[in-house]
Amino acid sequence: MFKVKILIAGLMVSALPLQAQTPVYLDDNQPIESRVEDALSRMTLQEKVAMTHAQSKFCSPGVARLGIPEFWMTDGPHGIRPEVLWDEWDQAGWTNDSCVAYPALTCLAATWSPEMSHLYGKSIGEEARYRNKTVILGPGVNIYRTPLNGRNFEYMGEDPYLASRMVVPYVQGVQENGVAACVKHYALNNHEANRHTTNVIVDDRALYEIYLPAFKAAVQEGNTWTIMGSYNLYKDQHGCHNEYLLNDILKGEWGFDGVVVSDWGGTHDTDQAITNGLDMEFGSWTNGLSNGTSNAYDNYYLAQPYLQRIQSGQVGTTELDDKVRRILRLAFRTNMDRNRPYGSMLSPEHYAAARQIGEEGIVLLQNNNQVLPIQTGNKPRIAVIGENAIKMMTVGGGSSSLKVEREVSPLDGIRQRAAGQAEVLYARGYVGDASGEYNGVVTGQDLSDARSADELLAEAVQLAGGVDYVIFVGGLNKSSHQDCEDSDRAGLELPYNQDAVISALAKANKNLVVVNVSGNAVAMPWVKEVPAIVQAWFLGSEAGNSLASVLFGDVNPSGKLPFTFPARLEDVAAHQLGEYPGTPDENGIYQQRYNEGIFVGYRWTDKQKKVKPLFPFGHGLSYTTFAYGKPKADSKTMTADGKLAITVPIKNTGSREGQEVVQLYISDKKSSLPRPVKELKAFEKISLQPGEEKDVTFIIDKEALCYFDDARHEWVAEPGQFEALVAASAGDVRGVVPFVLD
Ligand code: GLC
8 A cells, every 4th residue: 555655646746747846046955055056057247246235225135036135234233223214324214113222242241251142142133133134233343452442332342362252152142043243343443543544554463363363253153144344454455355354364264154244335446346355345435424425336346347347358257256155145044044033122031131231241340348239228318420320322322323112221220229218319410412313313312401510510519418329320422532433532531520520429428339331441530539430331221220230239240341441541552552543644544553462451461560450351349259269270281182171169258149250361481472471261150159169160272372473374382381370350360270281
């Protein structure tokens, strides 16, 4: 019976008219590479060229007649940008495109939690997917070289290892939703001044040891499907079509099989765009920021000029087919993957994620006399002072600006948390930037205040004198030159007379807490006058709730600084040795030498004998205390292909649960080339109940001992003496374990 059935079934199938077989490129069961080749073979020359450049501000064409969808890009790293008009930066006026704003990426880095990073990528990826976006233009991983850089808030700090560990889960979380991450800005876009005309001159050691690792991890471990080229030049070629960065390193050494997207307005030359690794051109003819005039997309560098070069025989189609293969691969990974999830937006889970990431990233910098957490037993009176307690922070700052469904301000968060337990009063303290608009998104707040600085100060001091706690919420605010794209800060100091206000408040009340909202280090001349200091980042939609949770002790702070807080700007290598921001040559190109080489951040600080940072890389306090036992290695020797296990017992010696980030640095005691005193090579965030003790074990291999030998162009681990340093921060080493590499 069974045999007969097959026979009949067989007859039936063969008898059917030869229905059109599903084309390979549309068949989900076919391997992606087969689908790519099949689709490529069906495309005309014009369709291929059209695919390599934008057709609107944020989208590029698919192939309508083949059913290959368009590609939709969206900013940004902290949330999904509101819809703009077809060919403008201005708002399209939709009413269904408000989003959740997640904390800025410096806050994510400050969590030192790959788990939080995955949660972040998954959540923001769900929103991008729900909005039917192909690519989310983020995350950014440019290294924190100077505290003046306007876009540090969009990046993950000064250390290549921390940034590498934190970028991978974000990329994976986004791409699990069938949306491509677009890691940016590749590479060497480390400040905003003259960002289109700066030619970075940096030695290969610094390039490979400091500025590339996070991008390399995103490609080789995160498997990012797209990368964005940078505006600046390197070796006199723009980052968006740079043969060294894109062809030799990204696609050559690292084997990147995805799409290189230009930054908006980052393409400047057709021939270089053809041969130097650019795959998709966006935003040409604008500086990536100014309102676009009506861009004739046919005149883009990879549009008619490219087609004409091919048709005249001046160039072949080898590069074109490579670009289109990569773009088709992107299509099959995203728009044409029938199995990808559907996404979601504005869900309770997304708000919970934003809040938790904020709570885990807030850094308790100082807490003398245990002023924090706020005690509400005796129904205290609390004065909240400062413009950043009320000013919306999700609007502004450049392309990462958002239109949120809601944003809880620090004042609102504190008021809601303290309801019924404390009386909360407010005074402005100072006036910074009363405006609130970006690309047509308005905050709707009226922050105008005609009072003089003295009047504002007097009101704040008077209030502060009559309460139990004063919480000053200030810092920067994403206005121009205050942590904002396309502009750097002029100095390390807080703007708007805040230092005077803080000093006056410190005299008026001993229970002063200063909350610094920023994406950058700031000078703190009042650091000895102020008992408690909290680094609170740009925290997004749940800002006030995340902050209040920490201030009132519902959450024990566990954030650690992802960059050094220098006491003075001249303590920073980029400003000590230069150059910053570079010097213009006869063509108006700013030649910008990274004279400090690999000695960035704590790598520089560690070499200074006299200079100490205000707060070191990796620093962050808790409401409990942790004891580090003696670290031990499972061997005194590491063989060339072996591993070494370093174990250290950590105990919560306080009275409440808490999380600690145990850091492992490696020090090469003798090397042929100069090396930093120590370098972060492992970390683990652990949670401990009061009295609980856990062993933390780090397994390191030769890779953790390597430096990049630029003469030999390879990574080298030299046999000899090393030390593993177990630390609570770059300035707080708790144990040292010597060992030898065979
Ligand atoms: C901007 C930024 C980039 C952003 C792009 C699109 O100029 O440099 O990060 O994704 O243009 O807005």
